[in-house]
Structures are given as structure tokens and as C-alpha cells.
Amino acid sequence: MISTVHQPQLPGLPSDRPLQQLVLEVHDRLCAEYGCPIPYFHTLDPLSELVSALLSHRTKNKDSHKAFQQLVVPFPTWEAVRDAPTEQVQGAIAPCTWAESKAPRLQQVLRLIGERLNGEWSLDFLGEMPVAEARAWLESLPGVGPKTSAAVLAFSRLRGRALPVDSHHHRVAVRLGILPAKVDVGPAHQILEALLPAEWTAQQVYDHHKVLMLHGQKCCFYRNPACDRCPLTDLCPSSRVPQPQ
Numbered sequence: 246m247i248s249t250v251h252q253p254q255l256p257g258l259p260s261d262r263p264l265q266q267l268v269l270e271v272h273d274r275l276c277a278e279y280g281c282p283i284p285y286f287h288t289l290d291p292l293s294e295l296v297s298a299l300l301s302h303r304t305k306n307k308d309s310h311k312a313f314q315q316l317v318v319p320f321p322t323w324e325a326v327r328d329a330p331t332e333q334v335q336g337a338i339a340p341c342t343w344a345e346s347k348a349p350r351l352q353q354v355l356r357l358i359g360e361r362l363n364g365e366w367s368l369d370f371l372g373e374m375p376v377a378e379a380r381a382w383l384e385s386l387p388g389v390g391p392k393t394s395a396a397v398l399a400f401s402r403l404r405g406r407a408l409p410v411d412s413h414h415h416r417v418a419v420r421l422g423i424l425p426a427k428v429d430v431g432p433a434h435q436i437l438e439a440l441l442p443a444e445w446t447a448q449q450v451y452d453h454h455k456v457l458m459l460h461g462q463k464c465c466f467y468r469n470p471a472c473d474r475c476p477l478t479d480l481c482p483s484s485r486v487p488q489p490q
């Protein structure tokens with residue numbers, strides 16, 4: 246067990262082992278706090294998960310869920326969403342933020358997928374590809390970055406081994422010294438995933454995403470982190486709780 250305040254080191258160097266030890270210690274403590282394994286919250290096919298992820302950007306879960314439901318009732322196929330008048334799609338997804346830009350973007354993505362897949366309307370083939378290749382395929386679509394590609398593979402019924410990093414996860418990792426503050430959420434994906442043990446299962450990677458996110462939502466708040474009840478204070482260079490010398 247790590248018991249001293251961590252000295253951050255950049256990953257990718259021979260000296261990054263202490264950083265991986267810190268990540269594993271954080272993972273174990275947060276799993277004890279929030280309860281692992283954590284059940285998956287979706288069983289969507291990967292194309293539906295992609296649409297759901299595109300709608301969820303900067304939107305509360307309950308609002309993006311409502312938008313998704315309002316979209317799939319009047320438009321029972323993705324082909325129908327692609328071909329509908331854009332204002333009707335925009336109206337259906339109105340509960341999410343920026344519906345006016347998400348509607349044309351969604352139709353653009355569906356048009357590209359329709360062209361590439363010759364009308365197959367299934368992304369299940371991504372499950373047969375190495376994760377890195379599947380992510381590259383997804384990220385070649387407009388508006389799809391590393392968080393969305395990881396979410397499609399990890400949260401859909403493909404249950405891929407990919408680590409999404411949201412703003413909560415990013416904030417906690419920076420405060421713990423796992424990530425340099427200047428590394429943004431996008432590039433953080435590669436750094437944080439490289440620190441996870443290669444033998445971890447998809448469920449363990451998913452748990453890691455969930456516990457870091459939950460910790461940011463429930464304790465390590467953007468303003469006024471609740472360090473006095475955090476199980477990581479002795480590991481955290483940003484802790485507001487004085488540590489014994």
C-alpha cells in the first residue's frame with residue numbers, strides 16, 4: 246500500500262511505475278468506497294450507443310435520455326432519422342443542449358455511416374476489431390473524439406475494453422498528480438489508459454471509469470472538494486487536510 250504523498254511523474258518513461266502504483270491504490274480505495282464491480286447501465290447496440298453519446302455531450306443524463314426516447318419513437322430506424330427534415334430531428338431532441346447543431350451533425354454522421362456500410366445499419370463489426378482500430382474507425386466520423394469512441398465500445402453491448410474520461414475523472418486525476426494540469430481531457434485518454442494494467446478486463450476498466458467519475462461527482466467537487474471525508478487524502482498533493490509529517 247502507498248502511504249506517502251505521491252511525487253507525480255509522467256507516464257511513458259521507465260520511472261512511471263510509481264504512478265501506476267498510485268493509480269492502482271486509488272482504484273482499490275475507490276472501489277471499496279463505491280462498490281465494484283459496478284453494473285453496466287446500458288445494453289444498447291453500438292450504433293444506438295453512438296447516437297446516445299452524441300446527444301449526451303454537455304447534457305444532463307436525464308435530458309439526453311429523454312431526447313433519445315423522443316427520437317426513436319417517431320423515427321423507428323436510423324435511416325428514417327437520416328432522411329427526416331432536420332427541424333423534425335431538432336424538435337425530437339430538443340431536451341438536450343445545442344439541439345440546433347446536434348440535429349444536422351447527427352444526420353451527417355448517419356449519412357456517412359450509411360455510405361460506408363452500404364445500408365447495413367449495424368456497428369456490431371467493431372466488436373471483431375482490435376479496440377484501437379475500432380476507436381480509430383469511430384473517431385474518423387465528425388464530432389467523435391476519444392471520449393465518445395471509448396463510450397461506444399465500453400457502454401454498448403460490445404463491452405469493449407476502453408476507458409472514457411469525463412471532466413470529473415480528469416479533475417480528480419489532475420488533483421491527485423496522475424495527470425499534469427496542462428493536459429486536456431482529450432489527450433488524457435491515452436495517458437490514463439496506458440497506466441492501467443494490460444491484464445485488466447473490460448469490467449475492471451469500466452469500474453475504473455465509474456469510480457473516478459463518481460468520486461468527482463460525490464466528493465472531489467469542482468468547487469470546495471470534501472477532502473475531510475475523502476479516502477485519498479494521504480495520497481493527494483491537493484488535499485486540504487493537513488497530513489502528519
Ligand code: SF4
Nearest residue numbers: 465470472475481484
Ligand atoms: S483529497 Fe481532496 S482534492 Fe484530493 S482527491 Fe480527495 S477530495 Fe479531491
